[in-house]
Amino acid sequence: MNSQKTNLYRYASPAVFYPLAGKLIPWFAIPATILFIVGLYIGFFVAPTDFQQGEAYRIIFIHVPAAWMGMFLYVLMAFYAGIGWAFNARLSSMMASSIAITGAMFTFVSLATGAFWGKPTWGTWWVWDARMTSTLILLFLYIGFISLQAAIDDPKRADRAGAVLAIVGVINVPIIYYSVQWWNTLHQGATIRILGKPSIESRMLTAMLVMLAACWLYSIAVVLYRLRCIILEREQNAALVAEVSEAIA
Amino acid sequence: MDWSDFFSMGGYAFYVWGSYLVTLVAIGAEVIALVRRKKNLSRQLSRRVSSTGSDYR
Numbered sequence: 001m002n003s004q005k006t007n008l009y010r011y012a013s014p015a016v017f018y019p020l021a022g023k024l025i026p027w028f029a030i031p032a033t034i035l036f037i038v039g040l041y042i043g044f045f046v047a048p049t050d051f052q053q054g055e056a057y058r059i060i061f062i063h064v065p066a067a068w069m070g071m072f073l074y075v076l077m078a079f080y081a082g083i084g085w086a087f088n089a090r091l092s093s094m095m096a097s098s099i100a101i102t103g104a105m106f107t108f109v110s111l112a113t114g115a116f117w118g119k120p121t122w123g124t125w126w127v128w129d130a131r132m133t134s135t136l137i138l139l140f141l142y143i144g145f146i147s148l149q150a151a152i153d154d155p156k157r158a159d160r161a162g163a164v165l166a167i168v169g170v171i172n173v174p175i176i177y178y179s180v181q182w183w184n185t186l187h188q189g190a191t192i193r194i195l196g197k198p199s200i201e202s203r204m205l206t207a208m209l210v211m212l213a214a215c216w217l218y219s220i221a222v223v224l225y226r227l228r229c230i231i232l233e234r235e236q237n238a239a240l241v242a243e244v245s246e247a248i249a
Numbered sequence: 250m251d252w253s254d255f256f257s258m259g260g261y262a263f264y265v266w267g268s269y270l271v272t273l274v275a276i277g278a279e280v281i282a283l284v285r286r287k288k289n290l291s292r293q294l295s296r297r298v299s300s301t302g303s304d305y306r
Binding site for chain 2: 112
């Protein structure tokens with residue numbers, strides 16, 4: 001029991017996690033690529049034309065998964081930043097820094113594809129509507145987190161400052177999610193509900209869920225890859241490297 | 250199936266393909282930046298610890 005426990009804790013050490021992360025990456029990157037192809041195939045060749053929006057609706061297969069990823073990854077980032085702060089676990093803080101860039105990328109994609117969708121359906125690229133404004137704030141929170149950490153030289157202090165910002169910003173996520181119910185908005189309501197039937201045709205739903213799975217796997221692969229870079233950047237002093245060779249040998 | 254029909258997306262080609270192009274560029278940029286970051290690091294590190302025989306590769 002005791003040795004099992006120590007084994008688990010071993011992986012919280014950046015030096016031990018580094019090679020493990022390296023081995024894990026292909027197991028996420030390859031399925032991600034396959035699911036992107038399958039999802040796009042279903043989305044473009046299997047799913048029927050929408051009776052209201054014609055072919056323009058096909059933007060949904062990237063727009064909705066990207067928007068979800070932007071929100072999920074923010075919560076995950078705040079969680080890791082909080083754990084890193086509370087338990088002084090530096091690997092956890094590095095994980096938060098690694099997630100931030102991918103989260104910002106997906107949030108940007110959701111805003112950009114939303115603009116491409118808004119123009120033909122609403123007649124405008126952008127409105128200061130509750131959902132879009134709160135999503136823009138999400139992007140700014142990510143950018144704020146990234147630049148705050150970049151501005152502080154001492155990694156420990158950077159992690160702590162980032163954690164405070166990330167945790168305070170979590171309040172924005174339920175605001176984005178419920179914005180379409182709380183405010184009278186141009187943006188349509190939720191397509192997938194937690195309770196009750198989704199208001200979408202099953203082949204469209206399948207394509208969307210496959211794309212979401214692809215986005216998750218992609219995120220895990222790039223976050224692990226970036227985590228390895230961060231470990232190298234922060235812990236590349238010779239003393240640690242020597243320690244690592246000892247610990248692994 | 251008619252490919253020109255497919256590419257015209259019922260008149261919404263610019264919006265649909267524009268969305269997917271932006272997504273492709275964003276993902277591509279992230280991946281390329283990441284691979285570069287890793288390459289630079291590996292180069293730096295191999296210079297620093299070439300004699301130590303590190304496990305960081």
